[in-house]
Amino acid sequence: MSVAAGGGESKIDKTKLMMYGLGGGVLGIYLTHVLNTITGTGYFSFLAGLGVIAAVVMGSDAVRRVCSYGIGTGVPSIGLMAMGMGLVAAWFGLSIGGVAGPIIGIAIAMGFGYFVGLLANKIIKMNIPVMEEVLMTLGGAGAIVLIGLSVAVSGEISYPLILSSVVDTGYIAVIFIAGSLAILHPFNANLGPDETQDRTLVHTISTGALAMFAAGLASLATIGTAGMLTVIIGAVIWIKSFMKYFELVKRDSSGVVGTGLLPEGGL
Amino acid sequence: MIAFDANMVLYIIEIVIGGLLVGVGVHFVPVGGAPAAMAQATGVGTGTVQLAAGSGLTGLLSAGLMMSVTDNIFLIVISGAVGAMIMMDATMIVGNWVYIYGVGVPPCSAKVDYDPITKEPQPPYISPGTVGHGIPTVSFVSGTIGGLLGGAGGSLIYYALMSINENPGLSGFFAIGIFVVNAVIASYNIQGTIEGFHDPKFKRVPRAVQACLVASLIIGIFAVLITGGA
Numbered sequence A: 001m002s003v004a005a006g007g008g009e010s011k012i013d014k015t016k017l018m019m020y021g022l023g024g025g026v027l028g029i030y031l032t033h034v035l036n037t038i039t040g041t042g043y044f045s046f047l048a049g050l051g052v053i054a055a056v057v058m059g060s061d062a063v064r065r066v067c068s069y070g071i072g073t074g075v076p077s078i079g080l081m082a083m084g085m086g087l088v089a090a091w092f093g094l095s096i097g098g099v100a101g102p103i104i105g106i107a108i109a110m111g112f113g114y115f116v117g118l119l120a121n122k123i124i125k126m127n128i129p130v131m132e133e134v135l136m137t138l139g140g141a142g143a144i145v146l147i148g149l150s151v152a153v154s155g156e157i158s159y160p161l162i163l164s165s166v167v168d169t170g171y172i173a174v175i176f177i178a179g180s181l182a183i184l185h186p187f188n189a190n191l192g193p194d195e196t197q198d199r200t201l202v203h204t205i206s207t208g209a210l211a212m213f214a215a216g217l218a219s220l221a222t223i224g225t226a227g228m229l230t231v232i233i234g235a236v237i238w239i240k241s242f243m244k245y246f247e248l249v250k251r252d253s254s255g256v257v258g259t260g261l262l263p264e265g266g267l
Numbered sequence B: 001m002i003a004f005d006a007n008m009v010l011y012i013i014e015i016v017i018g019g020l021l022v023g024v025g026v027h028f029v030p031v032g033g034a035p036a037a038m039a040q041a042t043g044v045g046t047g048t049v050q051l052a053a054g055s056g057l058t059g060l061l062s063a064g065l066m067m068s069v070t071d072n073i074f075l076i077v078i079s080g081a082v083g084a085m086i087m088m089d090a091t092m093i094v095g096n097w098v099y100i101y102g103v104g105v106p107p108c109s110a111k112v113d114y115d116p117i118t119k120e121p122q123p124p125y126i127s128p129g130t131v132g133h134g135i136p137t138v139s140f141v142s143g144t145i146g147g148l149l150g151g152a153g154g155s156l157i158y159y160a161l162m163s164i165n166e167n168p169g170l171s172g173f174f175a176i177g178i179f180v181v182n183a184v185i186a187s188y189n190i191q192g193t194i195e196g197f198h199d200p201k202f203k204r205v206p207r208a209v210q211a212c213l214v215a216s217l218i219i220g221i222f223a224v225l226i227t228g229g230a
Helices: A014-039 A043-067 A075-122 A131-154 A159-167 A171-190 A197-222 A224-252 B006-028 B033-037 B048-067 B073-103 B137-165 B168-189 B200-224
Strands: none
Touching: A014 A043, A014 A075, A014 A131, A043 A075, A043 A131, A043 A171, A043 A197, A043 A224, A075 A131, A075 A159, A075 A171, A075 B048, A075 B168, A075 B200, A131 A159, A131 A171, A131 A197, A159 A171, A159 A197, A159 B168, A171 A197, A171 B168, A197 A224, B006 B048, B006 B137, B006 B168, B006 B200, B048 B073, B048 B137, B048 B168, B073 B137, B137 B168, B137 B200, B168 B200
16 A cells, blocks of 8 residues: 555555445455355355455445545435445345355445435436446445355355344344445544545454454354454454554654643643 | 245345436435534534435334344334334434534535524524534425435335345345435435435435445345245
8 A cells, every 4th residue: 555645646546445445345255155154164254254354345435436526415415325226136146046145235336326326316316427327336345245244144155044133133233334334434433634544444444353252242142152353353453544643644644742631720 | 945925026026116206316315425513514413324324223123123023014114213203313313413502503405505404594503614413394394305305215115125035134134235326326416415306416316226226126035035044
């Protein structure tokens, strides 16, 4: 990652991020499934969490690209819409596709996204040139995040298992909100004329790690102590990336000084 | 596996109507965004999606509660609508307390000279440099109608999905998913802020109706095919 401070320019190409996001996400989900079924344990569930972090970075970059046009409704709206589209598509994929479910789900979510982007541009007349492409990316990211975190909780790609361990237990609420915050929060927190891509994306890694951490805690109740691995790896990534993020904040700000507490009677 | 029957067409229609109600309901909710949070614009000081989600989720809760005792569609939809209206009204009244007693501004609208309901003149109460503040009567009434439509729409989607997969967790979250997609499309249509049905932006409703119709139809087709059982 480059160290020079820029003004909202993209230093990392969007196609590259999409490739890593989609590839990393799908790879993580399938590695978890394959390794867990071969070994008969749940120790590899953390790989799905790592895939989620890759997908979250892809989604967050898409958010920052579309929101620079000024969508007028606030950044959270587009992140929630991504999860809304991703949720229906992901569960459709899982319910009909069996092991191929994640790929079907991601493809349908991207189709939804492209379609909703088309509606926004053609009927609502938002006229944002990147809308279709960005919503397509976001739909895919939403589906990967939901499937990835669900697989991290359930341990393998199996619709009945995911239903009983993620939906019926209510962990889906945690996954839905932690996942959407991971996508929408970084740009929401970093936006402004001095926003830089590397700072936003490093922040995204930390929020993605928190989502992984939350899924890990949930998985303690479903796959047992093997879930501890997801918790620990999530926490380590969070600490590392947050330290890196703080470094970048200090790089981009004009000055960081400790002011101390207010003096006695200062209020 | 996919099993298609005639009832599914009915469920898809219910989901589409629900999505449309949500999309239109968003246009009634007085939402002012960040300027309203600083009492510089009329409406509740948050985003459309947060407001719609807040009232919609409460509507789902009350619809779900009703669904646990009966499967009469009218009771369920009305229960959801009332739940969402109560949530919406609670948000607006507490917001108004903050604006009136905390910030110290009278609720007034900058989009009309006279409040269409109370006939009170508005311009004398507008602080210079702002475009209204607080939630005046007309916006409050409008917001209540918005809660009604949103809650009814959300619970109709929930009812349709529950009839298919009989899994409350799954149906609830799908309803939320379809709900947010429609709410966000509608809020793009009003560019994030609106005062209520008296706002000139309200005339854009037909565009949101078209967009929400198509979007709910596509998502609805996929949603009804998802099975809830093992």
